[in-house]
Amino acid sequence: xxxxxxxxxxxxxxxxxxxxxxxxRRLVVRGLDGGGRGHVGSSLSLIEIMRVLYDDILAYxxxxxxxxxxxxxxxxxxxxxxxLYAILADKGFIPLETLDTFCRRDSxxxxxxxxxxxxxxxxxxxxxxxxxxxxxxMALALRAAKRKARVFVVMxxxxxxxxxxxxxxxxxxxHGLGNLTAMIDYNKIQSAGFTRDIQDLEPLLDKWRAFGFxxxxxxxxxxxxxxxxxxxxxxDAGKPTAIVCHTVKGKGVAFAENDPNWHHKNKFVDxxxxxxxxxxx
Amino acid sequence: MRNTCxxxxxxxxxxxxxxxxxxxxxxxxxxxxxxxxxxxxxxxxGITEQNVVGMAAGFAMEGFxxxxxxxxxxxxxxxxxxxxxxxxxxxLPVRLVGNGGGVVxxxxxxxxxxxxxIAIMRALPNMTVVAVCDAEEMKRLMRASLDWPHPIYIRLxxxxxxxxxxxxxxxxxGKAIAxxxxxxxxxxxxxxxxxxxxxAMKAAELLEKxxxxxxxxxxxxxKPLDETAVREHADNARLLVTVEEGIAIGGFGSAVTDHLxxxxxxxxxxxxxxxxxxxxxxxxxxxxxxFEIYGLMPQQIAASVCKAIGKLELVA
Numbered sequence: 001x002x003x004x005x006x007x008x009x010x011x012x013x014x015x016x017x018x019x020x021x022x023x024x025r026r027l028v029v030r031g032l033d034g035g036g037r038g039h040v041g042s043s044l045s046l047i048e049i050m051r052v053l054y055d056d057i058l059a060y061x062x063x064x065x066x067x068x069x070x071x072x073x074x075x076x077x078x079x080x081x082x083x084l085y086a087i088l089a090d091k092g093f094i095p096l097e098t099l100d101t102f103c104r105r106d107s108x109x110x111x112x113x114x115x116x117x118x119x120x121x122x123x124x125x126x127x128x129x130x131x132x133x134x135x136x137x138m139a140l141a142l143r144a145a146k147r148k149a150r151v152f153v154v155m156x157x158x159x160x161x162x163x164x165x166x167x168x169x170x171x172x173x174x175h176g177l178g179n180l181t182a183m184i185d186y187n188k189i190q191s192a193g194f195t196r197d198i199q200d201l202e203p204l205l206d207k208w209r210a211f212g213f214x215x216x217x218x219x220x221x222x223x224x225x226x227x228x229x230x231x232x233x234x235x236d237a238g239k240p241t242a243i244v245c246h247t248v249k250g251k252g253v254a255f256a257e258n259d260p261n262w263h264h265k266n267k268f269v270d271x272x273x274x275x276x277x278x279x280x281x
Numbered sequence: 282m283r284n285t286c287x288x289x290x291x292x293x294x295x296x297x298x299x300x301x302x303x304x305x306x307x308x309x310x311x312x313x314x315x316x317x318x319x320x321x322x323x324x325x326x327g328i329t330e331q332n333v334v335g336m337a338a339g340f341a342m343e344g345f346x347x348x349x350x351x352x353x354x355x356x357x358x359x360x361x362x363x364x365x366x367x368x369x370x371x372x373l374p375v376r377l378v379g380n381g382g383g384v385v386x387x388x389x390x391x392x393x394x395x396x397x398x399i400a401i402m403r404a405l406p407n408m409t410v411v412a413v414c415d416a417e418e419m420k421r422l423m424r425a426s427l428d429w430p431h432p433i434y435i436r437l438x439x440x441x442x443x444x445x446x447x448x449x450x451x452x453x454x455g456k457a458i459a460x461x462x463x464x465x466x467x468x469x470x471x472x473x474x475x476x477x478x479x480x481a482m483k484a485a486e487l488l489e490k491x492x493x494x495x496x497x498x499x500x501x502x503x504k505p506l507d508e509t510a511v512r513e514h515a516d517n518a519r520l521l522v523t524v525e526e527g528i529a530i531g532g533f534g535s536a537v538t539d540h541l542x543x544x545x546x547x548x549x550x551x552x553x554x555x556x557x558x559x560x561x562x563x564x565x566x567x568x569x570x571x572f573e574i575y576g577l578m579p580q581q582i583a584a585s586v587c588k589a590i591g592k593l594e595l596v597a
Contacts, residue, residue: 115371116371122342123338123342123371124370124371126366127362127366129331130335130363130367132335133331133332133333133334133335133338133363133367134335134338134342134367135339136336137335137337137338137339137340137341138342138343140336140340141301141339141340141342141344141345142343144301144322145343145344163331164331164335167329167332168335168336170327170329170332171326171327171329171336
């Protein structure tokens with residue numbers, strides 16, 4: 001059941017997050033606990049983006065995942081898949097218990113999401129810089145088929161180091177794809193460290209504008225602001241939209257926030273999962 | 282062959298609304314009719330191979346059948362990860378049409394020579410790899426490609442290639458064609474793909490003049506390999522010869538060898554593999570210059586066969 005904003009008080013670590021945002025994060029931790037590993041920070045920064053898309057913006061039918069008129073959402077930063085799995089489980093695309101099997105031998109939930117295995121996953125991602133091209137192909141196909149469905153592609157900030165993203169951006173701009181929205185989870189940290197030190201992306205909005213997008217920025221954890229912005233789409237029916245979402249890597253877990261060491265964990269020490277839960281209860 | 286292939290895209294597109302053409306940066310006026318008549322299904326996207334392959338995947342996910350065309354090296358090497366992940370992992374019906382497979386672009390140097398295209402495309406799960414021998418066979422392939430449910434890499438030859446295929450032989454993806462039947466019970470068997478079949482046919486004629494009976498089996502489809510045809514012809518071969526315009530590592534001959542080792546490991550036929558060596562070509566000139574450099578002209582194929590048979594007889 002969806003729990004609306006502001007129903008519960010803020011707690012330690014999860015300060016500023018309402019119960020629904022903390023609940024979805026607990027689902028992510030359920031996956032982390034089940035698999036004993038996962039991209040912690042990369043998933044936690046995505047939660048409000050996924051929440052608002054699936055609570056308020058996208059048209060979809062969990063019982064009919066291939067419904068032709070659904071909006072398409074591609075998580076191009078496939079390593080953030082626990083956030084996607086959490087919302088898909090919450091919405092009934094997959095059973096909640098599936099989260100406990102994350103990364104296990106016979107699970108449908110791998111460390112990167114696979115279409116055809118997981119209902120609601122539009123494209124298999126994991127190799128970075130693929131989603132925007134696939135998404136614009138879908139957007140062109142939907143336009144050719146005269147369907148009103150829209151395409152959303154969610155990318156990471158490190159991901160957009162890839163040249164293929166900018167090939168796709170040029171192409172989307174050229175075709176004026178008003179039915180395509182690119183969202184960037186700008187948590188400022190990639191695997192090797194802070195994006196400003198590894199490959200500075202600024203001026204990021206100007207880059208997207210230069211490639212023919214309408215560009216906007218938003219606090220990627222502000223549910224109301226995200227919802228208000230996404231409800232305005234398309235800002236310009238003749239242009240694709242890029243939304244730079246300012247986020248916090250590891251959001252909600254105080255000791256993991258803004259720490260590059262929490263990008264990915266392949267094991268948890270005793271009590272660590274409990275400490276994470278303590279931030280989110 | 283290229284014109285035939287692309288004209289067939291247009292013809293098929295007239296009959297089937299699922300067909301989409303995506304090019305990178307090709308000749309001015311290419312498929313002008315399709316561009317004019319069906320602009321929503323004609324795309325020329327610039328030198329962005331990674332993007333066009335991903336874009337084709339997106340179209341295919343929505344039920345379209347994209348034919349993507351650019352130079353063979355660029356549609357294989359440049360966007361290999363997109364081909365692997367976006368097309369093959371999703372097992373989508375996208376057709377990659379590679380201009381100038383093998384050493385067609387000899388005068389342009391090694392950056393443009395698709396010597397390992399068959400090897401690297403063949404290595405990808407779900408990928409189908411086809412190299413027809415002439416423009417008439419290309420027409421038959423294009424019709425057959427329409428409802429093939431997997432990605433296909435289509436290697437194009439130079440163009441103006443002699444027509445050796447015959448309509449009565451038909452065409453089915455994955456089904457080899459016996460182009461020349463031997464009279465003896467233990468012939469030399471030449472297995473070839475692409476335009477090398479033409480050279481193999483000529484080599485067989487030269488061998489006949491020297492009293493050596495040779496059959497020629499044309500494998501327009503390298504993957505899925507017609508394993509039945511490989512076994513049937515190999516089992517009676519005095520000498521089995523594979524001929525291809527590409528490097529030996531991982532190529533058509535590797536496919537044949539892999540299968541025979543798997544199924545006839547204890548009783549392999551005598552084999553000769555004619556292919557390009559493990560090196561980037563060092564010369565320019567023409568495609569036929571390179572055939573000569575690498576021993577792939579008909580008289581050279583025949584001479585290699587004679588030499589191999591001579592060694593076999595010495596051993597016997």
